[in-house]
Amino acid sequence: DVKVTQSSRYLVKRTGEKVFLECVQDMDHENMFWYRQDPGLGLRLIYFSYDVKMKEKGDIPEGYSVSREKKERFSLILESASTNQTSMYLCASSIMGRINTEAFFGQGTRLTVV
Amino acid sequence: SQKIEQNSEALNIQEGKTATLTCNYTNYSPAYLQWYRQDPGRGPVFLLLIRENEKEKRKERLKVTFDTTLKQSLFHITASQPADSATYLCALDLRGNEKLTFGTGTRLTIIP
Numbered sequence: 001d002v003k004v005t006q007s008s009r010y011l012v013k014r015t016g017e018k019v020f021l022e023c024v025q026d027m028d029h030e031n032m033f034w035y036r037q038d039p040g041l042g043l044r045l046i047y048f049s050y051d052v053k054m055k056e057k058g059d060i061p062e063g064y065s066v067s068r069e070k071k072e073r074f075s076l077i078l079e080s081a082s083t084n085q086t087s088m089y090l091c092a093s094s095i096m097g098r099i100n101t102e103a104f105f106g107q108g109t110r111l112t113v114v
Numbered sequence: 115s116q117k118i119e120q121n122s123e124a125l126n127i128q129e130g131k132t133a134t135l136t137c138n139y140t141n142y143s144p145a146y147l148q149w150y151r152q153d154p155g156r157g158p159v160f161l162l163l164i165r166e167n168e169k170e171k172r173k174e175r176l177k178v179t180f181d182t183t184l185k186q187s188l189f190h191i192t193a194s195q196p197a198d199s200a201t202y203l204c205a206l207d208l209r210g211n212e213k214l215t216f217g218t219g220t221r222l223t224i225i226p
Binding site for chain 2: 004031033035040041042043045048050056058090092094096101102103104105106107108110
């Protein structure tokens with residue numbers, strides 16, 4: 001059974017902390033994504049990676065960075081957490097080069113910044 | 115700007131009836147469109163994909179249509195059941211670069 005695993009289901013962090021969200025996939029997918037999901041706004045793409053050490057900004061990259069040192073792992077970093085980053089964070093992966101490929105999602109991390 | 119709209123935020127349907135959800139998009143001609151299901155507190159799960167040259171796609175009780183002239187997809191669940199209650203999301207590769215853009219979703223409730 002294919003899997004995308006996010007390291008935490010729930011996280012509570014303080015304003016100003018550096019926060020790491022980890023995501024691992026076991027499908028050997030090239031593409032990996034980080035989205036955040038907020039009521040009324042849907043899923044919004046933060047960052048995208050199509051290969052190890054390669055990354056592209058999504059629609060809302062401000063306040064975030066990413067790291068992809070190994071193909072199976074994609075980390076999202078909140079450099080200095082703020083309350084407006086309280087959200088559900090979703091990691092996904094897909095196969096590169098097939099224009100009609102589906103995305104596989106993790107279970108999500110609900111982050112609360114206090 | 116490019117936009118995807120799912121024009122019902124919430125939809126209540128009587129059990130056994132057909133639920134129809136709508137996805138509209140502007141300013142782009144995508145090669146395909148996808149539908150996902152999301153349960154509360156969970157990540158989305160892929161349901162169906164339809165390509166631009168396909169008018170209709172079926173999978174069990176699910177049917178998707180794709181009208182590239184109207185820039186619209188309809189998602190139907192026939193003989194709906196309470197277990198079909200969830201949020202349904204449509205998604206497009208708006209820029210042709212493998213990054214999916216999602217609509218805001220429709221929360222479907224099937225009433226017994």
